[in-house]
Amino acid sequence: MQHEPDxxxxxxxxxxxxxxxxxxxxxxxxxxxxxxxxxxxxxxxxGEVGVxxxxxxxxxEEVFEMNNGCICCTVRxxxxxxxxxxxxxxxxxxxxLIETTGLADPGPVAQTFFVDDELAAALRLxxxxxxxxxxxxxxxxxxxxxxxxxxxxxxxxxxNKADLxxxxxxxxxxxxxxxxxxxxxxxxxxxxEVDLDHVLGVGGFSxxxxxxxxxxFLSPRYPFEWVGAFSDGDGLVARLAExxxxxxxxxxxxxxxxxxxxxxxxxxxxxxxxxDEPLALSDGDALRPGRTARVAPAARxxxxxxxxxxxxxxxxxxxxxxxxxxxxxxxxxxxxxxVEFAPDHEHDEEVSSVGIQAPGDLDPDRLNAWLGGLLxxxxxxxxxxxxxxxxxxxxxxxxxxxxxMLFDGRxxxxxxxxxxxxxxxxxxxxxxxxxxxxxxRACLA
Amino acid sequence: xxxxxxxxxxxRRLPDLDDPVAAVAWAPDGGRLAVAGISGTLVVLxxxxxxxARVGAHREAAVDVAWRHDGTMxxxxxQDGRVRVWRPDGAPVHDxxxxxxxxxxxxxxxxxxxLAAAAGRVVRVWRDGALVSARDDHPSTVADLCxxxxxxxxxxxxxxxxxxxxxxxxxxxxxxxxxxxxxxxxSPDGRHLAAGAQDACVHVWVMPDGRDMAMSGYxxxxxxxxxxxxxxxxxxGGGAQVTVWDFAxxxxxxxxxxELATGDEAVTVLAFAPAGRLLAAGLADxxxxxxxxxxxxxxxxxxxxxxxxxALAWSPRARAIAAGTEDGALALxxxxx
Numbered sequence: 157m158q159h160e161p162d163x164x165x166x167x168x169x170x171x172x173x174x175x176x177x178x179x180x181x182x183x184x185x186x187x188x189x190x191x192x193x194x195x196x197x198x199x200x201x202x203g204e205v206g207v208x209x210x211x212x213x214x215x216x217e218e219v220f221e222m223n224n225g226c227i228c229c230t231v232r233x234x235x236x237x238x239x240x241x242x243x244x245x246x247x248x249x250x251x252x253l254i255e256t257t258g259l260a261d262p263g264p265v266a267q268t269f270f271v272d273d274e275l276a277a278a279l280r281l282x283x284x285x286x287x288x289x290x291x292x293x294x295x296x297x298x299x300x301x302x303x304x305x306x307x308x309x310x311x312x313x314x315x316n317k318a319d320l321x322x323x324x325x326x327x328x329x330x331x332x333x334x335x336x337x338x339x340x341x342x343x344x345x346x347x348x349e350v351d352l353d354h355v356l357g358v359g360g361f362s363x364x365x366x367x368x369x370x371x372x373f374l375s376p377r378y379p380f381e382w383v384g385a386f387s388d389g390d391g392l393v394a395r396l397a398e399x400x401x402x403x404x405x406x407x408x409x410x411x412x413x414x415x416x417x418x419x420x421x422x423x424x425x426x427x428x429x430x431x432d433e434p435l436a437l438s439d440g441d442a443l444r445p446g447r448t449a450r451v452a453p454a455a456r457x458x459x460x461x462x463x464x465x466x467x468x469x470x471x472x473x474x475x476x477x478x479x480x481x482x483x484x485x486x487x488x489x490x491x492x493x494x495v496e497f498a499p500d501h502e503h504d505e506e507v508s509s510v511g512i513q514a515p516g517d518l519d520p521d522r523l524n525a526w527l528g529g530l531l532x533x534x535x536x537x538x539x540x541x542x543x544x545x546x547x548x549x550x551x552x553x554x555x556x557x558x559x560x561m562l563f564d565g566r567x568x569x570x571x572x573x574x575x576x577x578x579x580x581x582x583x584x585x586x587x588x589x590x591x592x593x594x595x596x597r598a599c600l601a
Numbered sequence: 602x603x604x605x606x607x608x609x610x611x612x613r614r615l616p617d618l619d620d621p622v623a624a625v626a627w628a629p630d631g632g633r634l635a636v637a638g639i640s641g642t643l644v645v646l647x648x649x650x651x652x653x654a655r656v657g658a659h660r661e662a663a664v665d666v667a668w669r670h671d672g673t674m675x676x677x678x679x680q681d682g683r684v685r686v687w688r689p690d691g692a693p694v695h696d697x698x699x700x701x702x703x704x705x706x707x708x709x710x711x712x713x714x715x716l717a718a719a720a721g722r723v724v725r726v727w728r729d730g731a732l733v734s735a736r737d738d739h740p741s742t743v744a745d746l747c748x749x750x751x752x753x754x755x756x757x758x759x760x761x762x763x764x765x766x767x768x769x770x771x772x773x774x775x776x777x778x779x780x781x782x783x784x785x786x787x788s789p790d791g792r793h794l795a796a797g798a799q800d801a802c803v804h805v806w807v808m809p810d811g812r813d814m815a816m817s818g819y820x821x822x823x824x825x826x827x828x829x830x831x832x833x834x835x836x837x838g839g840g841a842q843v844t845v846w847d848f849a850x851x852x853x854x855x856x857x858x859x860e861l862a863t864g865d866e867a868v869t870v871l872a873f874a875p876a877g878r879l880l881a882a883g884l885a886d887x888x889x890x891x892x893x894x895x896x897x898x899x900x901x902x903x904x905x906x907x908x909x910x911x912a913l914a915w916s917p918r919a920r921a922i923a924a925g926t927e928d929g930a931l932a933l934x935x936x937x938x
Contacts, residue, residue, distance in 0.1 A: 216721065231799075244621050
């Protein structure tokens with residue numbers, strides 16, 4: 157089991173999950189297994205702790221808005237009261253389990269431990285554990301925001317009732333869950349049978365624990381989804397019709413040769429250029445090499461002229477979404493080579509994880525302005541954020557985590573025997589990877 | 602043993618409760634002290650600190666204790682959903698269902714026989730063990746109850762404001778206020794109703810018209826409130842200092858409050874003496890300090906007890922303070938002028 161070495165605060169585990177997913181089964185399993193912990197349970201109003209457990213308190217899930225200027229900050233008033241009172245009996249337990257109702261939003265639960273000083277001094281949020289009914293979740297995953305939020309907030313996801321699901325479906329569910337929340341540890345269970353060390357003492361909110369993210373997740377993603385190589389742009393135009401997004405960004409870069417290799421050589425430069433403020437182009441304007449342009453095709457398509465010579469045309473979205481055609485004097489022209497890239501996100505409204513990893517030092521003031529502004533403006537849609545950062549002039553790693561708009565960060569240990577680098581992960585709804593990467597990149601010193 | 606840090610008379614340790622102290626209350630004649638403990642115990646001590654009664658009052662934590670105005674009975678509230686009424690010798694009188702699992706507060710009517718309790722969203726009022734009023738329509742859990750000093754009205758604080766109840770006429774209106782109210786205090790002259798809030802501020806309503814004002818800028822939520830005997834000064838906690846607002850004249854608007862330093866230690870309880878002008882503050886490190894606000898900025902006396910101070914009560918003639926701590930220590934502090 158992993159311990160917080162010097163933290164005397166009582167750990168708190170939050171159990172979430174849709175009705176019938178297996179929360180109560182897991183809760184009873186935790187309470188009956190021999191694990192040497194004395195656990196106080198705060199169960200929801202419909203809870204039914206099935207064992208004769210001595211310290212069980214029923215909670216009403218009273219969500220209170222805070223009026224201290226934090227627009228989206230809500231807390232669980234009942235937890236503040238109950239936990240404040242329970243802490244007077246702290247000799248009787250050494251772990252707290254909070255079971256939420258199936259429809260509960262984990263946000264206010266987590267925020268409670270950030271906002272209330274008294275609780276923050278006595279208790280530490282260990283992890284949010286979300287139990288998912290692997291058999292029935294497909295009915296809800298696209299329609300019930302509670303399900304996606306509970307998965308998005310989780311430090312640990314149990315795909316329960318796995319025995320009722322075909323292996324292929326289970327793999328599909330697991331990859332869906334990982335796309336939504338790449339920080340969570342995912343376990344497959346039957347009847348909520350899980351090693352308790354996977355759900356208690358997880359340290360999901362611990363700043364001391366370094367961010368661990370698998371490298372595949374952080375492999376480069378690009379702010380464009382398509383590039384096409386044309387042997388000569390002279391006389392060619394790109395025509396775009398109305399699509400699912402109001403604008404499309406385009407970038408033309410001179411190309412050494414119309415080959416796959418030559419295109420790939422340009423990826424880094426194109427990524428950098430996509431971070432620039434795009435130049436708004438109107439119908440009939442010309443694309444300037446190396447300058448990212450933004451067009452807004454509406455009911456009337458937009459036509460822009462290509463620069464002459466061998467050229468690579470990078471497009472933010474897949475061309476078919478905007479019925480894009482490159483047209484010459486003799487009609488449509490196909491690219492000599494075209495490459496598609498994995499999209500940043502499946503759909504704007506979806507919950508996803510965005511990971512950024514980059515070497516280099518960050519300017520603390522710019523970082524503060526960017527991250528502060530991002531969480532203030534987009535905090536309602538960003539469920540969790542975490543990072544290990546390299547700040548210029550700071551010999552120690554800077555670690556942070558956030559829940560919605562609430563942010564907690566500090567320097568921890570010195571960088572030692574490792575490359576100074578930055579790793580950030582955001583989990584949220586409608587995250588724009590390109591925007592986040594551009595914002596981050598602008599903070600590099 | 603309790604330490605002594607300033608030239609004040611020594612504290613007298615009372616028998617330890619072996620149980621974190623939840624509340625202490627003096628009988629109106631000052632002859633007895635009732636102590637409620639977190640494991641559900643009620644202890645009644647006599648004038649010389651001798652234990653006159655010790656009963657297991659509640660199956661879960663006892664959270665509050667209060668004496669009837671004539672000293673013939675006292676009531677305890679527990680997290681077992683019960684309000685229990687006792688004779689001073691520990692004989693049970695009534696065992697009342699508060700209507701929800703956790704009782705937060707129990708309060709006797711000033712000068713009257715009515716007993717009120719808040720549990721969950723429910724406020725119940727009994728007279729001689731018989732239910733005379735029950736309201737379960739509060740928008741959230743009622744965090745505190747406070748009687749008007751003349752006992753005609755009862756204020757219940759919750760998320761979003763204060764609900765007023767008139768014993769004669771039932772519901773008597775609501776004072777709206779965003780945020781979660783944690784503690785109420787009606788000034789002894791009945792002119793002001795103060796509320797400490799989760800949002801690190803204090804609201805005060807001018808009664809009976811309900812005009813209100815807000816004092817903000819506290820470091821933490823405010824659960825520590827105390828009015829002086831004349832209803833002029835309101836002492837507030839909410840962090841590592843005591844802030845005293847002066848309601849004389851046009852105040853406190855446009856005035857600077859008095860700030861009493863606690864040496865970076867959080868204030869946990871405040872109590873003004875029932876006569877005179879002394880203010881006692883209990884701190885998280887076990888100290889109890891007594892000030893004379895408006896006269897001196899430094900504490901007149903400071904005692905030190907083991908464990909965070911969880912309960913303070915001045916004896917009726919303001920001669921001594923009974924103090925209890927989360928470590929179960931009890932002491933009499935000879936704080937009178």
